[in-house]
Amino acid sequence: MIRRSVLSRIGGLVFALAIAAAGVHLEAQGTGTIKGNVDVSGVPHDGDAVIYIVKAPGTFAPQPEEMDQHDMVFRPHVLPVLVGSKVTFLNHDPVPHNVFSPSYEKYDLGTWEPGHIRTYTFKTCQQVPCAYTQLCRLHENMEAFIVVLQNPYFSVSEPSGDYQITNVPPGNYTLAIWYPGKQKAASRSITVKAGTTLTENFALKP
Ligand SMILES: [Cu+2]
Known part of the structure; x- marks a missing residue:
């Protein structure tokens, strides 16, 4: 009898979860x-x-984003972000990298060793899209773009x-x-x- 009651509760829980999932689906249908x-x-x-x-x-709300440097290239090559978002720049190569941008307000995050990070917050885009070219002073072939959107x-x-x-x-x-x-x-x-x-x-x- 007790076992049956537990089973019934589990059944109820599964039913509730199914309803919740259906609710989420209905919400997405409004778009x-x-x-x-x-x-x-x-x-x-x-x-x-x-x-x-x-x-x-x-x-x-701005979203945290990441741009990696791996195998001597920026990953991803093109990263769209919401205005106000903070981007974390990683380095997964065995050599130091640098990040700077000659675009808009310009920034230079310096040069850093493998495993360390730098961050930059894209606050100032007045008219979208604001495309910031990302370059590395140590490797002139490296190039990527962060595109700030509304x-x-x-x-x-x-x-x-x-x-x-x-x-x-x-x-x-x-x-x-x-x-x-x-x-x-x-x-x-x-x-x-x-x-x-x-x-x-x-x-x-x-
Ligand atoms: Cu580099």
Whole structure:
């Protein structure tokens, strides 16, 4: 009898969890998805394009982000962040690295040994996108980009060119694209509806 009661409670718990999961799912149904493909002319892959909503209503909490230096390259090559976010710069190589940026207010985080970190907070972006070039004084081939944006509705294209932005609140927006090379594409007006997926493809040309 006691065992049966415990089983019944476990059953109730599983049921409650199922309801909770369904609740989360219903919440996500109040939003829309933007997806598509980016084609960049003249390059071997279509990755590293940042597709983003220029401005969304409300304020958004900055998120901590990381940029690593490993195998003598910055990882990721392109890192979009929300304005106000603190980026931690890591070093997983057996040699020292440096980080500096000649963009906007400019900064130089110095040179540091493997296993140590430096941080920088991107507070000052007035007009998105603010693209900060990241360079290393010790290795002139190293280059990366931190792209400061107003809201979290952004995505970086995969090498295939595919991208997806999920959980976008319904509304009318400007969808734009930033790329580290000279190739560009015009921004466009979009309408996101709850429970639907919008397909927006971009062809980037010099
Ligand atoms: Cu370096």
